[in-house]
Amino acid sequence: MSDQGSRLKERLKSTGELLLGGARKQIEEYKDKFENLxxxxxxxxxxxxxxxxxxxTDTIFIDSFFGKRNLSFAGIDGSVHKQEVFDLLIFFAGAYSSYGTVHVKDSGEIEVEYEEEYLEKGFGVSSILPVYINEIPRIDQTLLQRDSQGVIDDSITFGDSWIVDNSAFADYLMGLAEFYIAYKLVSKENPIDVLIMDRILSAEIASFYAETSEFRISLDKECGLIGSEVDGKEFSYTEWVYARTLVGNSGLGTPPPRGEYLLHRVICELLNNPKGMTRDEIETKLKLDTDTRKTRLDKELEQGMKRKGFVEGIITRKGKVYQIHPRYKDIRSRVKQLLEETCERIFSEDSSVTYEDRFKIDGRWLTTNDLSFLSLMSIFFTMEACWENNSLLLxxxxxxSARDLKRQFIPALKDLGGISQTFDDKSKDTPDTDRMILQWVSLHERERLEVPWxxxxxxxxFKTVVPHFEGIKGLVSGARRNQISLNKTFVKxxxxxxxxxxxxxxxxxxxxxDRLVYPEIDSEADNILILKHDYLSRPEDPEPIEVVVADASxxxxxxxxxxxxxxxxSMSIPELFGHLKPLYVADKVAKYYxxxxxxxxxSAGTWLLQRPELREFLFYLSTFRERRSEHERTRRNT
Structure with a gap:
């Protein structure tokens, strides 16, 4: 570029050439990667x-699992919107369901019947929150800048435009709406038999679990639920921390007694045994058969009894018997009550329930951290209801953009003898996402690979399983901090x-x-493989991890x-080509609302401008962006 710069026309031309050249190069490189498949x-x-x-369909399976041939189903999708009105940002989020019935014939064939009056008979929840833009960082914790220890850096500030563009509060609210609807549908008197969500639930659990960790956020400053009244008692730091560990199914042996989940499993066992258990009884129940694992049990029991800052120990010991602290024996019912009372306020249809009643507790805002916690609890209780009712959760x-089939599952399966080969040296020179690999293979092998498949x-x-860090054959490590996520909970x-x-x-x-794992169908020996996890850097004494890999036959x-x-x-509706009508209908309902x-x-913005008592105030104190938008609208309309 010359000292005087370049002319705009020449600059645009060179930019276009750079764009085309770069795009062509990327496409050619990607084509080469596909050739390697x-x-x-x-x-x-x-x-x-x-x-x-x-x-x-196997009718014996249908009769055994569901106990009937006519099955109700629901599809859930959500909608979200945020819009500036003067110096306010208005958040709107909701979730809606479509309904129908699945008829399984004696021949095993399936017929699907849809509820046509979905706008009138469909179930949905929604809420709205108008809030001043300068207050948004108080409720949207995703906007806060933190140092390596998670401490908020108050010296960093952002302009209104950045806050408006990047706020995720409405997205978190939409997620909660979807998960709460799911919980309501499977826990009602006549629960839905098949529930289909437009979410990958295993990923949502991992995300919410991390986002609500006491090591990541300040519970006393960034969570409005702490201190709220539940049945006459305050919801405590301890309940927040340990409620996040309560997901599990005794028939599946989850949470698993290994890694970071050992204390979680101990807590679940003690909650299920109100009279308490001795150390030996816990050891026997959890099948801890090595000295290393027994020693870890002692350490975890001590951790469960120890107070850490605001968080009390949840376990007590009297003599040789370990019990849940009396204050927390009803933690499950209290958390469920907190979830229902809070969400019923947030999504109340009563217009007299103000936004402060919906989104504040004793003057404290509910934050994105609170919405994450409530979403996590909604998923947990949805899972419990599905296990109890044999409702299929999908x-x-x-x-x-998932890559675990290529990167984690296939290499691990080969080491276990479940598959003959892997991508080997070509791995880096093939498309990086599982979806693109399978799409290409399906196209090129279409004569042999019929649909559906x-x-x-x-x-x-498997998403968090990697080969052993030191390359020891037969052992695996965890992808992050040597931790492997919950097993025998979801399959994909x-x-x-x-x-x-x-x-x-x-x-x-x-x-x-992905779908929920069920003990009566997924725990058979033909569906279980054992991974050996070197959790404590003791390769001679790895922890066994049971994982589900379904029998293909x-x-x-x-x-x-x-x-x-x-x-x-459907083949006749373009948007439904290869997609699912229940989610398509739910999406259309969500977009309608x-x-x-x-x-x-x-209309509300126009109405406010026409009010004599507000017009002058709003005109002179409106933001630059609002004035500019108003001028542009006026110019377009004249």
Missing amino acids: KGIYDKFLSELFVHYSGAT GVAKDT AIREYDTA SYFQLCQAVSDVKLRSNVLLY NNPMQTFVMSLFSRMT QEQFRGMVE
């Missing part, structure tokens, strides 16, 4: 595919439903689903899921 279907990937063309993702279901714990699979009649190369997108649950999904897609709300906000 040739032959992998025959080499090993075919061992993971399960074909479901013409498959019918989450579906349309566009996923799915990958064998595998444990979502990739699937593809259909192809166009007019062009066999045109196939629907590869989607991802006999998985009646996946057969039902794929048969159901195949009936829920979003548009209705958008119109309300715009």
Whole structure:
């Protein structure tokens, strides 16, 4: 560039050339990566595919699991909107459901019937919060800048535009709305039999668990729920911390008695045994069979009894008997009551319930941390209800960038002898996302790989499994801080439903689903593999981890899921090509309400400007952006 700079026309030309050249180079490199996938279907990937063309549901499984042939289902999706009105930012979020019935015939074929009057009969919740822009950092903790220890740096400030553009409060509120609806649908008197969410639930749990950690946030300053009254007693720091550990199923042996979950499992066992347990009884119950694991149990029991700052010990000991502290024996029921009371206020249909009643407790704002905690509890109680009622809980993702099939699952499965080969040296020179790999393979192997198909279901714990840090064969390590996430809780699979009649190369997108694990169908020996986790850097004494890898030849649950999904897609509606109608309908309902709300906000702004007592105030004190927008609207309309 010359000292005098470049002319705008020349600058635009060079920018365009740079754009085209860069895009062309990236596309060519990506094409080369796809070329490296040739032959992998025959080499090993075919061992993971399960074909479901013409498959019918196992009626014995349906009768055993659901206990009936006519099954209710619901699909849930949410909507979110935020809009500036003068110096306010208005948050709106809601979630809505579609309904229908699945009829399973004696032949195993499935028919799906939809509730057509979904606007009138569908179930939904929503809420609205108008808040001054300068107050948003008080409720949206995602905007705060923290140092390496998690301490907030108050010296960093941002302009209004940045706050408006980056605030995620409405997104957190939408998530809570979706999870709370899910909880309500599976815990009512006649619970939904099949619940489909537009979320990957295993990922949501991991995210919310991390976001609500007492090591990451300041519980006394950044959480409005702490100190709120539940049945006459304050909700405490201790209840917040330990409520996050309460997910588990005794039939599955979860939470697992290993790694960071050992104390969680001890707490769950003591909650289920009100009279308490001795150390030996706990050791026997958890099958801790090595000196290393027994020593860890002693340390975790001590940790459970120790006070840490505001957080009391949840375990007490009297003689040889360990018990839950009397103050926290009803922690499950108290947390459930807190969830229901708070969410009923937030999403109340009563317009007399003010936004302060909805989003403040004793003058303290509910923050994104609180919404994360309530979302996590909603998921936990949804899971409990699904286990209790045998309701099938499914989450579906349309566009996923997940890479664990390629990076974690296939290498680990080969080490366990479950697959013959892996990507080996070509791994770095192939597409990086599982979805793109499977999409390409499906296209090029279309004559042999009929739709619908799915990958064998595998444990979502594989997402955090990596080869042993020191390369010791037969052992694995955890991806982050040598920790491996919850096992035997969710399984996942990739699937593809259909192809166009007019062009066999045109196939629907590869989607991802995860579903809840159930003890009566997923705990059979044929579905369980054992990983050996070197958790304490003692390779001679690893911790065993049971993971679910479904038997490809006999998985009646996946057969039902794929048969159901195949009936829920459509070839005649472009947006439904390879997608699921319950989620499509729920999305349309959500967008309808979003548009209705958008119109309300715009009308409210116009109404405020016309009020004589407010017009002068708003005109002279409005923001620069608001004045500019008003001038632009006036210019367009004249």
